[in-house]
Every structure is written in C-alpha cells, then in structure tokens.
Amino acid sequence: MQTNYLLEIISSFWFWLVFLLVAVIIRDVFIQKSHTITHNFPIVGHIRYWIERIGPEIRQYIVANNREELPFNRQERSWIYASSKNENNLQGFGSDQDFNSPGYIFIKNAMMGYNPPKDHPFRSNPGVIPAAKIIGAYHERKRPFRPYSVVNISGMSYGSLSAKAVESLNKGAFLAGCFHNTGEGSLSPYHQMGADIVLNIGTAYFGVRDLDGKFSMEKLVEKVQANPRLRAIELKLSQGAKPGKGGMLPAAKVNKEIADIRHIPIGKDAFSPAFHSEFSNIPEMVDFIEKMAEATGLPVGIKSAIGKLEQWEELALYMKKTGKGPDFITIDGGEGGTGAAPHAFADHVSMPFTFAFAKVYQIFQRQELTEHIFFIASGKLGFPEKALMAFAMGADSVNIAREAMMSIGCIQAQKCHTNHCPTGIATSNKWLQAGIDVTLKSERYYLYHYTLIKEIGEITHACGYEHPCQLTMDDIEFSMGDNNRTIALSKSLGYHKDPVKYGSFHDLLTCSHLGGEGARKRLTFAPQV
Incomplete structure (x- = not known):
C-alpha cells in the first residue's frame, strides 16, 4: 500500500516537472519576444541567465585565485572576515604575493624598532590610536575635535544601507570609539546609537532643507543642538564612485521615515543634483563653510574626488590670503564604490587615491597650509599596509566603507544597486534584513576595527615610531617590476610630507577635545587576538 502511494507521488512529481518544462518551452518559443537566447534555446537559456546572475559569487569561490579578484580579492576579504570573527587571520608557509609586481608596497622596518614601555596605553588597549591633529583648532572653532581613532567609518546613507546595517556599524563605532x-x-535614528557622528551634507541638502530643496541654516542648527554626538560637518562636493553625477531615490523607496529624515515629500522621486545650489565658486563655498561653522560651532570640511587641479590651487591661495576655509579635507579615490554609478563614471572619472592625494597635498604644502588642515584619506584603505601608506603620504586619518560593510557580512555580491543584496546590508527589503543580528554584527565591526588598529600600531613600532603620523615617505617603497628595483614613495610621487607636530601618546589621550566618549567611559573590551 505504501509502495503504491510512493509511486503515485513520484509519478505526480515527474508529471508536473514535465508539464512545467513544456509550459516554459511554449512561453519562450511562442509568447515572449524579448530574449533571443531563451527563444532559440528554451530551458538551457534560462540556466545561462541564472548562472550569469550569480556570476560574481561563482567567480569568488570557484574560479578566481586568492589575489586576482576586484574590487577586493579573496585574501583581503578573508582577512576582514577572520578579523571580525576573532578567528585566526594569520597565514602560514610564507606569502603568496608576487613581490615583483609593479606598485607592490614594501614597508621598511627598523633594525631596532620602538618598544612601548610597560605603562604605555597601547599595551593595555592596542585597539586605540587617537589622531595626532585636532580638527578645527587652527580656525578656532567653538567645538574643535580630536578623533579618538585614526580609522573611521566613511559616509554611507540610510536608504543606501539598510536600517540594521547602519545601526550595526554605529554600535560598532561606539565600541571602537571611532566616528x-x-x-x-542625513542623520537617521540608526546613526544615533552612541558613536561620534560626522554629518555629511550633499547637493540635495537632505535633512537640512525645506521641501523646495533649499538649504536651511535653521534646521542645521536645530540638528546640531539636538545631537551632542555630532562632532563635525562634511560638505560633499563629489565622491569617488561618481564625481559630477547626481542621484535619485525612487518614489517607491520614499516612505514616511525616509521622508522625515531627509525632509522630502512622501512618495515622490528624490533627486540629488550634480552640483550645489548654495555656491558656484571658491569664495562662495568658503563663505558657506564659515557661516555653517559660526552658526553651529563645529568644524566644517569638504569631501571630493580629484580631477582637475585649478580650483584646488585657487582654494589654497584663497585660504592663505583670508585665513578662512575648510577645517578638514576628505580626499576620495576614484576606486571608491559604495554608491551605485554608471560604469564610465566608476571606471574612468577622477583619479585613484594615490595620485589624487599626492597632488592635492602638494598644492596645500606649497602654501604652507598642511599644518592647519586635517587630511582624511579614503579609497580601499581598510588594510594595515594601505593605511600606513596613506599616513606616510600625509593623511591624518583614514575613512573606510566597503571594508566596514564586509566586517558585518557583505560578501561582495555586487548587488548594491538592485535592492537585492543577499546579506541584507544594502537593501530596504525587510525579509533580507531579518538575517542581521545587530548585537553580533556591531561586535564584528569592532573586532575588525580593533585588529586593523592593532596591526597598524605594531607595524608602526616595527618601523621605529610611536604613532603612524610619524612615518615618512622614505619608509615606504614600491616595486618597479621584475628588474629587482624599488623606488621610495617620495621619489615616486615627487614630494616629502611635512612633519606632524607630535608630543606623546599620553598627550593625545588626555586632550580635552578628544572624541570617543562612549568608548572611553565603558570598560575596555580587549579581545584575545
């Protein structure tokens, strides 16, 4: 009896399977007209499209080797994943890198490095390195700010990232003490879980605008006064993924929560223009910066991808002449990519980080302004060797974005622009977000951040310095290929960075303007790494 019942089930399964396949064939051949492949090869054509859809995942785990994949290769992702889970992130049997590949980074260790004394703060908490400079000190802002960490989380909007992803990162930033x-x-409730905040203001002035899209100083002041953790304002001119390109949040995504956060109408497309409406030249931009700084008391900086340099020259000359201007400059490399962008913008518009930073830094160096500006570096720098290269070039801190996303579970599926992110990080889909455990993911970001800072510090000590700001451009060399030659960063890029005034680690940690209050007040959690 049971055997007959089982046979009926099997027969029924094959019947419905054949029925489904025949239906697909009829649809593909006689009804649909949009896909030639499925018309000519029904069934097989669908398999082809399915394999194409999951192509990035297949290449990650089956096809590509450990070092060849972009944007981040498997070795880089594995280091982030292991670090964020407090697992073994070491490698055995030597390096599998090609040391002769052009541009390969060599960090020159000292014969006898810097050995921190027993009472040195880094020994008790190697996950903390404060910035050497204070943002806003030169222009005497009312509320200057020394970041508690030399590594911080770059701008990623709620809406682009899911609520749970933003909340996880903010709680992780609170644990780490970074901003x-x-x-x-704009500032969402999910950005307000205790961490220091930098408010990014783009071309649409989301969150600090009226419904007509005009900037509102009154709303900016209200926001600052209502959020004591808000420590600085960043005026975004452009970003590495799409400089000179606006954006659009479709009406379907503009629910009441998004509308309230961004101060936009519910159910209507939200456009971000390509350029700012409040200014159109350097004097007007500097005046806008000064007005925001005066009204809020906060340091104000600018963020930009780098292309033509004429206006940067003009900005440096204007700052030298007037003593006014941005307190910090975030230089975003063209290889940045959390924002979805047309491929020509992502691939060909703006310079990669190394060239971009070097050119802009030298412009301000010629005007003797580097001491007064806090330089933030951004563009795939969430690894110890790349961060140290940025510090050697003159960066005062590093911003990370995609590396932070990977620490909370991003698998580089490259579905950010589709709203179908399989990990729930870059989607508004509630079902996909449901898999994110905020408590667990926030700790994973913290562990990644802790490991990154720890290794930055340890390599700094191996080079003979106490703080990464002390690295020089002669401490880093590039491989010139298989000719057994290397070239110092200073010779490759054509300059030496200006020395950063530095007293001691203890001075940084006792500064009255030091951020990271939450991390400093709680019991220090130093994992066994």
Whole structure:
C-alpha cells in the first residue's frame, strides 16, 4: 500500500516537472519576444541567465585565485572576515604575493624598532590610536575635535544601507570609539546609537532643507543642538564612485521615515543634483563653510574626488590670503564604490587615491597650509599596509566603507544597486534584513576595527615610531617590476610630507577635545587576538 502511494507521488512529481518544462518551452518559443537566447534555446537559456546572475559569487569561490579578484580579492576579504570573527587571520608557509609586481608596497622596518614601555596605553588597549591633529583648532572653532581613532567609518546613507546595517556599524563605532559619517542621506535614528557622528551634507541638502530643496541654516542648527554626538560637518562636493553625477531615490523607496529624515515629500522621486545650489565658486563655498561653522560651532570640511587641479590651487591661495576655509579635507579615490554609478563614471572619472592625494597635498604644502588642515584619506584603505601608506603620504586619518560593510557580512555580491543584496546590508527589503543580528554584527565591526588598529600600531613600532603620523615617505617603497628595483614613495610621487607636530601618546589621550566618549567611559573590551 505504501509502495503504491510512493509511486503515485513520484509519478505526480515527474508529471508536473514535465508539464512545467513544456509550459516554459511554449512561453519562450511562442509568447515572449524579448530574449533571443531563451527563444532559440528554451530551458538551457534560462540556466545561462541564472548562472550569469550569480556570476560574481561563482567567480569568488570557484574560479578566481586568492589575489586576482576586484574590487577586493579573496585574501583581503578573508582577512576582514577572520578579523571580525576573532578567528585566526594569520597565514602560514610564507606569502603568496608576487613581490615583483609593479606598485607592490614594501614597508621598511627598523633594525631596532620602538618598544612601548610597560605603562604605555597601547599595551593595555592596542585597539586605540587617537589622531595626532585636532580638527578645527587652527580656525578656532567653538567645538574643535580630536578623533579618538585614526580609522573611521566613511559616509554611507540610510536608504543606501539598510536600517540594521547602519545601526550595526554605529554600535560598532561606539565600541571602537571611532566616528561614523552619515552619508548624504542625513542623520537617521540608526546613526544615533552612541558613536561620534560626522554629518555629511550633499547637493540635495537632505535633512537640512525645506521641501523646495533649499538649504536651511535653521534646521542645521536645530540638528546640531539636538545631537551632542555630532562632532563635525562634511560638505560633499563629489565622491569617488561618481564625481559630477547626481542621484535619485525612487518614489517607491520614499516612505514616511525616509521622508522625515531627509525632509522630502512622501512618495515622490528624490533627486540629488550634480552640483550645489548654495555656491558656484571658491569664495562662495568658503563663505558657506564659515557661516555653517559660526552658526553651529563645529568644524566644517569638504569631501571630493580629484580631477582637475585649478580650483584646488585657487582654494589654497584663497585660504592663505583670508585665513578662512575648510577645517578638514576628505580626499576620495576614484576606486571608491559604495554608491551605485554608471560604469564610465566608476571606471574612468577622477583619479585613484594615490595620485589624487599626492597632488592635492602638494598644492596645500606649497602654501604652507598642511599644518592647519586635517587630511582624511579614503579609497580601499581598510588594510594595515594601505593605511600606513596613506599616513606616510600625509593623511591624518583614514575613512573606510566597503571594508566596514564586509566586517558585518557583505560578501561582495555586487548587488548594491538592485535592492537585492543577499546579506541584507544594502537593501530596504525587510525579509533580507531579518538575517542581521545587530548585537553580533556591531561586535564584528569592532573586532575588525580593533585588529586593523592593532596591526597598524605594531607595524608602526616595527618601523621605529610611536604613532603612524610619524612615518615618512622614505619608509615606504614600491616595486618597479621584475628588474629587482624599488623606488621610495617620495621619489615616486615627487614630494616629502611635512612633519606632524607630535608630543606623546599620553598627550593625545588626555586632550580635552578628544572624541570617543562612549568608548572611553565603558570598560575596555580587549579581545584575545
């Protein structure tokens, strides 16, 4: 009896399977007209499209080797994943890198490095390195700010990232003591979980605008007064993924919560223009910066991808002449990519980080302004060797974005622009977000941040310095290929960075303007790494 019942089930399964396949064939051949492949090869054509859809995942785990994949290769992702889970992130049997590949980074260790004394703060908490400079000190802002960490979270908006992803990162930033940039989508409730905040203001002035899209100083002041963790304002001119390109949040995504956060109408497309409406030249931009700084008391900086340099020259000359201007400059490399962008913008518009930073830094160096500006570096720098290269070039801190996303579970599926992110990080889909455990993911970001800072510090000590700001451009060399030659960063890029005034680690940690209050007040959690 049971055997007959089982046979009926099997027969029924094959019947419905054949029925489904025949239906697909009829549809593909006689009804649909949009896909030639499925018309000519029904069934097989669908398999082809399915394999194409999951192509990035297949290449990650089956096809590509450990070092060849972009944007981040498997070795880089594995280091982030292991670090964020407090697992073994070491490698055995030597390096599998090609040391002769052009541009390969060599960090020159000292014969006898810097050995921190027993009472040195880094020994008790190697996950903390404060910035050497204070943002806003030169222009005497009312509320200057020394970041508690030399590594911080770059701008990623709520809306681009899911609520749970933003909340996880902010809680992780609170544990680490680093600041969290809001992205141009403005300050959401999920950015307010205790971490220091940098408010990003883009071309649409989301969150600090009226319904007609005009900037509102009154709303900016209200926001600053209502959020004591808001420590600085970043005026976004452009970003590495799409400089000179606006954006659009479709009406379907503009629910009441998004509308309230961004100060936009519910159910209507939200456009971000390509350029700012409040200014159109350097004097007007500097005047706008000064007005925001005066009204809020906060340091104000600018963020930009780098292309033509004429206006940067003009900005440096104007700052030298007037003593006014941005307190910090965030230089975003063209290889940045959390924002979805047309491929020509993502691939060909703006310079990669190394060239971009070097050119802009030298412009301000010629005007003797580097001491007064806090330089933030951004563009795939969430690894110890790349961060140290940025510090050697003159950066005062590093912003990370995609590396932070990977620490909370991003698998580089490259579905950010589709709203179908399989990990729930870059989607508004509630079902996909449901898999994010905020408590667990926030700890994973913290562990990644802790490991990154720890290794930055340890390599700094191996080079003979106490703080990464002390690295020089002669401490880093590039491989010139298989000719057994290397070239110092100073010779490759054509300059030496200006020395950063530095007293001691203890001075940084006792500064009255030091951020990271939450991390400093709680019991230090130092994992066994």
